[in-house]
Amino acid sequence: xxxxxxRINGMFNDVKQAIVEKNPETIKDLAKRQMAAGAxxxxxxxxPASSDAEGALTWLVExxxxxxxxxxxxxxxxxxxMSKVVPQVPGKVIINSxxxxxxxxxxxxxxxxxxxxxxxxxxxxxxxxPGDVERRVELGAQILTIAQxxxxxxxxxxxxxxxxxxxxxxxxxxxxxxxxxxxxxLSDPAPHMVLGLSNVSQNCNERxxxxxxxxxxxxxxxxxxxxxxxxxxxxxxxxxxxxLLTGKTxxxxxxxxAERKRKQxxxx
Amino acid sequence: MPAAAYExxxxxxxxxxVEIWDAGGENWPEGLRSQYGDSIKDAASWAKKAxxxxxxxxxxxxxxxxxxxxxxxxxxxxATVKEVLGAVSVPLIVWGCGVAEQDNKVLPRxxxxxxxxxxxFGSITEKNYRTLVAACLADSHKLISESPLDINxxxxxxxxxxxxxxxxxxxxxxxxxxxxxYGFEYxxxxxxxxxxxxxxxxxxxxxxxLCDVGAEAWRAKEARASDEELGALGPxxxxxxxxxxxxxxxxxxxxxxxxxxxxxxxxxxxxxxxxTISQPGGTKAxx
Numbered sequence: 155x156x157x158x159x160x161r162i163n164g165m166f167n168d169v170k171q172a173i174v175e176k177n178p179e180t181i182k183d184l185a186k187r188q189m190a191a192g193a194x195x196x197x198x199x200x201x202p203a204s205s206d207a208e209g210a211l212t213w214l215v216e217x218x219x220x221x222x223x224x225x226x227x228x229x230x231x232x233x234x235x236m237s238k239v240v241p242q243v244p245g246k247v248i249i250n251s252x253x254x255x256x257x258x259x260x261x262x263x264x265x266x267x268x269x270x271x272x273x274x275x276x277x278x279x280x281x282x283x284p285g286d287v288e289r290r291v292e293l294g295a296q297i298l299t300i301a302q303x304x305x306x307x308x309x310x311x312x313x314x315x316x317x318x319x320x321x322x323x324x325x326x327x328x329x330x331x332x333x334x335x336x337x338x339x340l341s342d343p344a345p346h347m348v349l350g351l352s353n354v355s356q357n358c359n360e361r362x363x364x365x366x367x368x369x370x371x372x373x374x375x376x377x378x379x380x381x382x383x384x385x386x387x388x389x390x391x392x393x394x395x396x397x398l399l400t401g402k403t404x405x406x407x408x409x410x411x412a413e414r415k416r417k418q419x420x421x422x
Numbered sequence: 423m424p425a426a427a428y429e430x431x432x433x434x435x436x437x438x439x440v441e442i443w444d445a446g447g448e449n450w451p452e453g454l455r456s457q458y459g460d461s462i463k464d465a466a467s468w469a470k471k472a473x474x475x476x477x478x479x480x481x482x483x484x485x486x487x488x489x490x491x492x493x494x495x496x497x498x499x500x501a502t503v504k505e506v507l508g509a510v511s512v513p514l515i516v517w518g519c520g521v522a523e524q525d526n527k528v529l530p531r532x533x534x535x536x537x538x539x540x541x542x543f544g545s546i547t548e549k550n551y552r553t554l555v556a557a558c559l560a561d562s563h564k565l566i567s568e569s570p571l572d573i574n575x576x577x578x579x580x581x582x583x584x585x586x587x588x589x590x591x592x593x594x595x596x597x598x599x600x601x602x603x604y605g606f607e608y609x610x611x612x613x614x615x616x617x618x619x620x621x622x623x624x625x626x627x628x629x630x631x632l633c634d635v636g637a638e639a640w641r642a643k644e645a646r647a648s649d650e651e652l653g654a655l656g657p658x659x660x661x662x663x664x665x666x667x668x669x670x671x672x673x674x675x676x677x678x679x680x681x682x683x684x685x686x687x688x689x690x691x692x693x694x695x696x697x698t699i700s701q702p703g704g705t706k707a708x709x
Contacts, residue, residue, distance in 0.1 A: 404619050406577030406626065408585075415584070416625050 155393045156195070156346060156379035157417075158227050158248070159188035162214060164201025173203040173210050181217040189222050192417045193384040195248060196222070199229035207235045215243050227274065227381070233261065240269055247271040250381075251314060254293040255279045256300065263304045272310040274348060275301070277333070283316050285325075290315050290333035291340075298341050311345035312379060313337060319356035320364065327354060327368060331375045338376035348379040365389055370396040390414075423617060424674055424699055435700040436674055438693055439515055439682045440477035441636050442468040444502040445486025445494060450684075451646045453662045457686050465502045466509035473510050475686035476693055479542075481515040482506050487528045488519040496528045500535035507539055515542045515632075515682070517566070522550040530557040537561040544568065544632075545596055548579050555586045566632060568596045571609060573616045577626040584626075593629045594680065601638040601645075602669040610676045617677035633673040636684030639666035663687035671695050 161184050164170045172180035185196055196218060204210035207230060215226060225246035230236050240247055251274035252262030259275060266273040277284060277293040284290045294313050301311045315333045318326045330349070338344050349372060355364035366389050369380060373396035384390055394413040397403050406412055423429075424436065447462035448455065457475075461467040469480045484499050486492040494502075503516055516532055518525030530553060533543055544566030546554050551567075558565050567583060569576040576595055584590055595616070599609045613631065620628040639645050645665035649658050656664075666688035670681050674695060683689045 404577060404615075404624060404627070405574045406581060407574070408578060408581045411585075412577060412581050412626055415581070416623075419625065 155373070155397055156348075157193050157384050157390070157393070158195045158197050158348070158379065158381040159185075159191075159193035159384050160197050160350070160352060160381045161188055161383060161385070162196055162218065163199040163229070164203030164210070165199070170201070170203040173200065173214070176213065178217040178220070181214060182221045185218045185221050185224075188384050189224055190418075191384040191387070192390050192414055193224065194417065194420065195225035195227055195246075197227040197229050197250065197381050207232065208238055211235065211239045212242065215239070219244055225272070233258075236262070237265060240265060240271055248274060248312070250274040251276050253278050253280075254297050256296070259297065259300050260304070263301055263306055266306055266310065267304055272312065273301070273306065274312040274314050276314045276316055278316055283318060285329075287329045287332045287336070290329065291336045294333065294337040295340055298345065301345070302341070308341065308343045308345045312348040313345050314348045314350065317349050317351070317354045317368075319358065320354055321358050322356075327371075331371060334372060334375040334377055344376075346379045347377050348381065349377060351380045351382040362386060362389065366392045369393055373397060374400055423614075423621070423677060427700060432700065434679075436678060436696050437478045437680050438476060438689055438696070439479035439481040439680055440472035440475060440689060441481045441483060441634075441682050441684050442472055442506075443483050443485045444499060445492045446488075451640060451662070453646075453658055454640060454684055466505040469506045469510045473512055476689045477512060479513045479515055479680065480506065480510055481517060481682045483517045484519055484528060484532070486519075487524055489521055489524055491519075496531035499528045500531040503532045503535045507536060513541070514539065515544065515566075515680075517544045518554075520545075522547075526550070526553040529554055533557040533561040533563055536563065540564065542566060542594060542632075544594075546579060546583060548575055548582065551579065551582050552586060555583050555588050558592075559588060564592045564594060566594050566596045567629075568598065571597045571599060571612050573612055573619070573627070576616060577624070580626045580629070590625060590629065594632045595627070595629045596632045596634065599633055599635075599638055599673060601642045602665060602672065603642055603644060606669075606672060610672065613673070613676035613678070630679035631677055632680040632682065633670070633678040634682045635670045635673060635678075636666060636682055636688070639669040639688075640684055663691070667691035667695075674699070 164173055168180055198214050200207045200210040223245050225248055227248040227250040228240055229250040240249055249266055249271050252259050253276055275297040277290045297313055315330045317330050320327055334347055351365055351369055354368050355361040358364055370392050391410055394410055398409055444465050458471050461471040472480050486494040487499050518529050542564045543558050545568035547568050567579040569579055580593055616627045645662045655661055663685040666685050670692045
């Protein structure tokens with residue numbers, strides 16, 4: 155499971171406050187805690203915290219780079235921000251994210267090729283989030299085609315099949331699972347399949363339980379990466395256990411410790 | 423995997439160790455004993471002989487420390503380790519008698535006696551690992567981690583050692599295999615599964631694998647039996663070493679990295695097989 159820590163996001167009040175007050179300690183602390191908990195990479199998102207997204211992103215990256223060399227998922231919907239910030243980030247970068255429209259995606263794939271970054275591509279286009287399985291798969295196939303044509307290695311591509319809150323779009327969780335299964339069969343090697351997990355439980359009760367349950371279901375359908383909270387111990391334990399039960403790892407009595415140690419070793 | 427040199431750099435080729443005992447070698451089957459003559463009465467001479475017949479490592483088993491056997495004590499065992507180290511310059515494997523309580527008394531003295539020699543000591547198990555882990559850490563040796571041909575337990579023993587502060591890269595996995603004719607397909611599939619898991623990133627199964635070939639092969643009646651008993655399977659003088667060599671070659675194919683052998687003829691055949699499969703296209707040469 156490739157875990158991208160979600161906590162450095164201006165939607166969270168502590169991060170928002172840190173951005174406004176330029177308090178690096180909050181950010182450094184969140185970076186360290188997420189890495190220690192088992193994150194493989196860290197998402198960095200300014201959100202609504204600042205009108206100067208480029209400046210705030212750059213500042214966040216500087217803070218985080220003081221404490222970890224982990225890959226950073228630079229999270230912005232704006233090309234103007236992404237194209238300026240990504241080339242400046244020291245170390246490994248994941249561009250998060252591009253939509254699947256051909257002209258848009260080609261720009262982002264180009265940026266990934268130029269900078270050596272990985273890329274998250276969403277199965278969404280100017281028509282919006284697909285309501286059914288077929289268009290998700292169609293857009294997924296389009297992403298694969300464009301990425302492959304440009305020579306982007308599959309291990310640097312993350313396809314995000316977009317999960318919406320279950321209280322708003324009750325059929326979407328099942329559609330996403332089906333799309334995951336079908337997309338896994340489209341190419342060999344397959345790209346990473348990723349979800350912004352917490353979105354499934356937005357504005358719901360029992361958020362942690364919903365996240366945890368859905369993550370194990372998605373892993374069973376081929377998900378191998380998630381933008382999620384690595385500090386939710388039960389969530390990460392569930393992910394490790396789901397990977398064990400799907401035969402991705404081999405059992406030993408200390409399988410939870412073993413996998414957490416492997417992650418720590420890999421994260422340096 | 424072995425015999426896959428065409429896929430890329432395979433690293434160090436598999437190594438052949440020859441087994442010697444500190445005491446009790448006179449109980450080996452005649453076909454084996456005769457190969458080493460009087461040297462089996464003295465571990466240092468036996469070790470020299472082992473190197474002469476092609477040992478790249480010497481595997482000293484402290485069989486004489488077994489409480490039901492000669493019951494040699496820690497001092498005697500440590501002295502033997504020193505003598506063997508003085509007699510040969512190849513790397514040394516030192517293996518306890520397998521009785522936990524006795525090994526915990528004997529082996530720490532041996533690790534201390536061999537301090538600085540970077541030996542491979544065995545073995546730790548899920549039930550008994552703390553003493554030997556601590557001794558090998560203190561005296562800078564490598565460790566054999568033993569599991570009963572069980573991939574889950576192999577991982578578990580390694581994580582126990584790691585939790586006790588031992589570096590995973592200094593561990594050698596010992597799955598207690600078996601010999602040709604005794605459920606060997608199962609041995610093969612378990613070893614292969616472990617090896618593939620290690621190669622695809624499971625850091626607890628990434629270690630080299632040691633196979634105790636000689637002891638397993640010579641436990642089989644097909645290897646030991648005299649001409650009167652089993653002449654139909656061929657003369658004992660060829661049958662024994664062949665049984666050992668073929669067991670070894672199969673373990674080699676399953677991913678064995680250090681093969682502990684007994685009969686000089688089997689050593690010769692195994693070394694030839696290793697030389698062949700380590701070449702690109704080597705498997706074609708065998709078939």
